[in-house]
Amino acid sequence: MGLSFFVCSLLSLLLLIPFSCSLTPDGLSLLALKSAVDSDPNQAFSDWNENDTTPCHWSGVSCMAILGNSDPRVVGITISNKGLHGYIPSELGALVYLRRLNLHGNHFAGSLPSQLFNASSLHSLILYDNNFTGSLPPGLCRPPRLQNLDLSHNDLGGPLSPNISQCKQLQRLILAGNRFSGEIPAGLGSSLKNLVQLDLSSNLFNGSLPPDLGDLGSLSGTMNLSENQFSGEIPASLGRLPITVSLDLRSNNLSGQIPQQGSLTNQGPTAFLDNPGLCGFPLQNPCRNSPISGQRIPAITPEASKHIQKGMKPGIIVAISAADALGVAMIGGLIVFIYWRARDNKGSCSCTGKEKLGRNHVARKWFCGKNRGNATESGSEKGGEGELVAIDKGFHVEMEELLRASAYVLGKSSLGIVYKVVVGNGIPVAVRRLGEGGAQRFKEFEAEVEAIGKVRHPNVVRLRAYYWAPDEKLLICDYISNGNLITALHGRSGQAPANLPWPVRLKIAKGTARGLAHLHDCSPRKYVHGDIKPSNILLDSNLNPYISDFGLSRLFGITGNPNANISGGYLGSVLPYARTPSVSAKGGDWSGTTAGTSKSFTDCYKAPEARIVGARPAQKWDVYSFGVVLLEMLTGRSPEAQWAATGEELVSWVRKAFEEEMALSEIVDPALLREVHAKKEVLAAFHVALTCTEAEPEARPRMKSVSDALEKIGSSSYSC
Incomplete structure (x- = not known):
């Protein structure tokens, strides 16, 4: 009687308890995070159901099939900017396949649990803009693949432990604002050999x-x-x-x-x-x-020393030195x-405050004026509110996500600063800041950007989106990961060049020619790039070329950037084809006396007629510039270095070498001499390059013909 009553009571109790043991162990660990959150105003965990069998369809959770495991395992947690209050539970350390934990832009508090770093696969910990306190856990470097650590803008403190040097794979260490x-x-x-970004700003x-x-x-x-x-x-x-x-x-x-x-x-x-x-x-x-x-002091010979001693009194020497120092100080000031x-001029934003507008001061400088504009600002069709417009419909990034993404400077030039930005899905994009002017020219800016966005070709960098506000304009493009052609050919400062083999150089030349031919003949309008040079030919991990900066100078002219000189017409602009009259500037020698021509080293890739002030851009300019780039790839000589060494242009030097029948070994890049089998192909490419760099524009072929000629050196043919 008593035993039957006990069994019945136990069965009744079991029937009253929901059966949730079917959820995977990873799912149970994630439920600990949900339980640790005491305020969820945006219902971020609304579909985290304990009765599910797997967490892989829960919001913010990503999974992957792992060899040897019957169930997919959790590899990513991304729940950012949801206003969550709570703490990080130690149970997350049980997620042994967790690679990325991104909880930035919330109100998590408390210390970072040491057990979290038992997640041995962790490579990205993104927790900036929260309220974490305490010091860095001693086991921080326990995950052997930890690459990205962004704990900026929290309330962490204490000394930076020497153990941080044990994070051998660390690439980004961002601790700003703590x-x-x-x-x-x-x-x-000496220990963090892989570090590409270090930000320790705004600490003690x-x-x-x-x-x-x-x-x-x-x-x-x-x-x-x-x-x-x-x-x-x-x-x-x-x-x-x-x-x-x-x-x-x-x-x-x-x-x-x-x-x-x-x-x-x-x-x-x-x-x-x-x-x-x-x-x-x-x-x-x-x-x-x-x-x-910063000033070079010439050596003083004994004769000069005697002259100084005899000819000038000490007081005069002191006075002259003081005047020189004062002059330098005034110029520097x-x-x-x-x-x-x-x-800090009127209407701009200095971004010197401590406001929480991003991961570091770079992000603050981009967007400090984002919602600051006046809705009645003169001439601005968009008012004061900024707008992120996706040109590519498959590109989905919110402005807030872009604002708070990890970013660092890729390069600086007269055409502004380019940042690499890693958005929430882990995909990097390139963001170019255009400037703050041009508030009255939105329609013109919009038309220009939309035209650029319609250009679609495998060898032209794709424009994905743009941001417009009266005081800020940005372009968002694909990020091309392997630098540009100039560094591949000549190396970076202190580094040897890549010694590109001939098949790779030919592939780069063909791809660049295809991209230019598409801009000239096959795109919606017949365009002129206007600034073809090795630094504008980007390379991906497979050394495929991408033409960049198409249309850039025109946009800089619209935004009122003082560095964008649009009066001369030599623009990377979205301009229709224009026939340029023949200009006799034989050999393109900018050391000559042709009126109105430039003598700057920056002109070394320009066609002779492009150096005349006021000339209108034409497609034959691009053909000439491509020819110079091709000669640089064949000879291994940069036009600037050639001019500095001999006082002669690269084009003129190569022409003279062929006229004097110099040995090919004296002309071609020494790195190619070992590839004897490629001699005929190299000679054929030289002839294409020399045809492109004819002094008379009408003597140069169309870019489509150039592309076809290069394709014949290989195996396949190209058509629009």
Whole structure:
């Protein structure tokens, strides 16, 4: 009787409890995160149901089939900008296949659990813009593949543990906007060989800068150490950083003379501002008892020394030296004043505040005026509210996601700054900032961008979207991952070139020719690129070429950028085909006396007629420029280096070499000499290049004919 009652009672109890044991272990770990959230205003967990058998269809969860596992395993959690309040539970560390945890833009608090780093597959931890406190867990580097660590804009503190050097695969270390203190541990620079981004700005770090930071040879973009309490001198070893790195040491207590070594000589004055003890170039503050930084002091011969001693009194010498120093100081001060005046002029946003508008100061500079405009701003059809417009309907990125994405500088030029931005889905895009002007020309800007967006070709960089506001314009394009042709041919500073074999060079030439032929004849309108050069030919991981910067100068002219000179007509613009009259500028020698021509090294890829002020862009300009690029690929000589070494243009030098019947080994790139089998193909490509670079425009072929000629060197033919 008693046993029967017990069994019946147990069965009744089991029937009252929902049966949820069918959910996978990964799903149970995720339910711990849902339980740790005490405020979910946007219902981010509305479909996280404990009665499900798998979490793989839950919002923000991504899974992958893993060899040897019957069920797909959780590899990603992305729940950002949902206003969540709570903490991170230690149970997430049980997700052994978790690769990416992205909870940025919420209100998570508490410390980071050490157990989280038991997730041995973790490679990206994106937790910026939350309220985390405490110090970094000692087991931070336990996951062997940890690559991206972004904990910026929280309330973390304490010293930076030397254990951070054990994160050997770390590529991005972003700790800006916290309360970390103490010195940067020694060995950071020598251990993190894969680091491409370092941002420790807006903390309480102090002490001297470790000299081994100069060993971060993979660094790119910006090394940001601004708004801390660093003191002492700037190590000269920082000059070993890659030449493309932008250094930001503003608002510290650094002192002494700025070393004039390596990449340090390429930094502008803003890199060193608000360090009262610093002196030397490029600041307006010259160092006492030392030569004026940045000026070369000629050697003084004994005869000159006697002349100085006899001919000039000491007082006069002192007066002249003081006047020179004052002049340099005034010029430096004027440069800094103009810079900050331009940044803080009326209607602009200086972005110097601490507002939470993104991961670092770079993001703040992009979008600081995003919702700041006046709805009645003069002439702006869009009012003051910015708008992100997707040209490619398959491109889905919200403005808020772009605003808060991880970003770093790819390059800077007279046509602005280009950033690499990694959006929430892990796909990188390239974002070019156009400027702040042109508020009255929205319709013109829109028409130009829409025309660029209609150009679709495998060898032309694809424009995906654009952002328009009265005080900010951005272009969002595909990110091409392997640099450009100029670095592939000649290498970066301090690095050897890639020694591209002939089949690869021929593939690059063919692809570039196809892209140009499409712009000229096969696209919706007959376009002129106007700025073909190796730096505008990008390469992907398979060394396929992509023509970039198409239409850029025209857009810069619309936005009122002072660096976009549209008066001469030599634009990377969306312009219809124009026949240009023949211009006799034999050989294209810009050292000649032709009126109105330019003599700048930047003209080395321009056609002779393109160097005349006021000339209208024509497609034959592109043909000539492509011919120069092809000659550079064949000879291995850059036009600038050729001019500097011989005073002769590359085109003229090659023509003379063929006229004098020089041996091919004296003309071709030495890296190609080993490929004896390619001799006939190389000669054929030389003839194509020389035909493209005829002095008379009418003597040059159309780009379609050039492409066909190159295709005959290979196997397949190309048509529109």
